[in-house]
Amino acid sequence: MVSRVIPVDSFDLVIFGGTGDLARRKILPGLFRRYASGQMPDEGRIIGAARSDMTCDEFRTMVKEAVEEFDPKSAKDTENLEKFLERVFYVAVDAMGDGGWKELGDLLRPDMIRAFYFSVAPSLFGTIAERLKTFDLADDDARIVVEKPFGKDLETARALNKSLAEHFHEGQIYRIDHYLGKETVQNLMAVRFGNMLFEPLWNSQYVDHIQITVAETVGVGGRGSYYDTSGAMRDMVQNHLMQLLCLIAMEPPAKFDPDAVRDEKLKVIRALDPVEPHHIVRGQYSASEKSASYREDVENPRSFTESFVAMRCEISNWRWAGTPFYMRTGKRLKARTSEIAVVFKDAPHSIFGAEAGVHRNVLSIRLQPNEGMTLGVTIKEPGPGGMRLVDVPLDMTFAEALGPDAEEVPDAYERLIMDVIRGNQTLFMRGDEVEAAWAWTDPIINGWTNRNDVPKPYDTGSAGPDDALMLMHRDGRRWREIKE
Numbered sequence: 001m002v003s004r005v006i007p008v009d010s011f012d013l014v015i016f017g018g019t020g021d022l023a024r025r026k027i028l029p030g031l032f033r034r035y036a037s038g039q040m041p042d043e044g045r046i047i048g049a050a051r052s053d054m055t056c057d058e059f060r061t062m063v064k065e066a067v068e069e070f071d072p073k074s075a076k077d078t079e080n081l082e083k084f085l086e087r088v089f090y091v092a093v094d095a096m097g098d099g100g101w102k103e104l105g106d107l108l109r110p111d112m113i114r115a116f117y118f119s120v121a122p123s124l125f126g127t128i129a130e131r132l133k134t135f136d137l138a139d140d141d142a143r144i145v146v147e148k149p150f151g152k153d154l155e156t157a158r159a160l161n162k163s164l165a166e167h168f169h170e171g172q173i174y175r176i177d178h179y180l181g182k183e184t185v186q187n188l189m190a191v192r193f194g195n196m197l198f199e200p201l202w203n204s205q206y207v208d209h210i211q212i213t214v215a216e217t218v219g220v221g222g223r224g225s226y227y228d229t230s231g232a233m234r235d236m237v238q239n240h241l242m243q244l245l246c247l248i249a250m251e252p253p254a255k256f257d258p259d260a261v262r263d264e265k266l267k268v269i270r271a272l273d274p275v276e277p278h279h280i281v282r283g284q285y286s287a288s289e290k291s292a293s294y295r296e297d298v299e300n301p302r303s304f305t306e307s308f309v310a311m312r313c314e315i316s317n318w319r320w321a322g323t324p325f326y327m328r329t330g331k332r333l334k335a336r337t338s339e340i341a342v343v344f345k346d347a348p349h350s351i352f353g354a355e356a357g358v359h360r361n362v363l364s365i366r367l368q369p370n371e372g373m374t375l376g377v378t379i380k381e382p383g384p385g386g387m388r389l390v391d392v393p394l395d396m397t398f399a400e401a402l403g404p405d406a407e408e409v410p411d412a413y414e415r416l417i418m419d420v421i422r423g424n425q426t427l428f429m430r431g432d433e434v435e436a437a438w439a440w441t442d443p444i445i446n447g448w449t450n451r452n453d454v455p456k457p458y459d460t461g462s463a464g465p466d467d468a469l470m471l472m473h474r475d476g477r478r479w480r481e482i483k484e
């Protein structure tokens, strides 16, 4: 199979915060990979803009070192790396003041797609948007890309939307949720809407329940002070898990176009029932022999912030009434894995008798570590001994199915940045979607605060607090094992 790389038009991409952690780890190495693959045109330019006073050459050295550190394999292509660095520029810009903006304007070329990536703290979004207009750097075709977190509740998200909307229209604003850039997430839509096989079964008549798990083995790391004001609900559920839930649950859009898809996702969020307190479990990781506790990590001995959350959700619409959606996410868990599992109902009658056991079809969609899908089907166990049934996986792991081409599957960030240049907003969150998601999560978080809810401790390397297991046991179901 030959992979097709369709080059994008020439562009000037300004990365505010170009010297920051996210730019060095994800954005710049990702752009290099797109360049090396031939997708980024020779005329494309990347302009770092940050507070540090450094020359263009110093920034190029920083970019080179970032690629070498975070993608050593790609960095071996030194010929392309040198050519890529010629496409990289730097201007010191003070987002809060007037310094550097004119110099930035002088670097930008007319008649070229302009994109501005706000890889800075959200408190700077409004002021950068305003200065882009004041210094006449962005016309009605320019795009801005904003990072998470997009607000910390409905009120702050609304204020953020309002401050951006004063200078840019919705069609120019690209709110990144990198989960949407993952190959498997897009494949989920291809599988659902490109095949006759699944969609007729995709409803409460045939689906028993759905599980969404995003498990991490790491703790809060160096993000402790931020994380402790956020917690798993704000950091993971309100954005990534809810986006996954929307894509699984939405009605088929009439076409694969940004507003058609986002309209359907929004309808799902609006149909979500409020979550009853007994349908949600919060947890906080304890110390192990090798690692510190959550409270030690965030240096807050009285922290009540959750590093784990599990919940049972219901969608009140024609398609899903009666099919629960279970979601869980947490840090310091048993394995690093992200999976959506669609668990189908039992066959209505077993012609093989009770001894054949109960077998269920499960469609497992894995986002990491190895992206792919597996459909569990029941077959006869080979050999003599009567009609014994076993479950076998129909494995669609992309790395195996696509061979060497799978290695060229772009990482989520680079794919999304190319979509910004193309002007395609399908995989970005619309302002009303983000607000609707906060409107659903706010009462849950406020409930915890009002009740002085204390998260349950759980062991590092476990599957979370026992109460999370009970959440499903009470319904006669069980979580899938957390494994890589």
Ligand code: NAD
Pocket: 016, 017, 018, 019, 020, 021, 022, 023, 049, 050, 051, 052, 093, 094, 095, 096, 118, 119, 120, 121, 122, 147, 148, 149
């Ligand atoms: P960082 O602190 O490492 O970098 C911040 C960048 O902003 C630096 O380049 C700094 O020079 C620049 N900056 C700060 N104040 C400025 C000013 N007044 N004028 C001009 N530039 C200024 O932060 P980061 O980790 O790269 O995160 C950037 C954004 O991305 C944040 O909104 C963060 O929440 C979000 N984000 C980060 C990650 C990650 O993995 N690092 C993941 C998801 C989202």
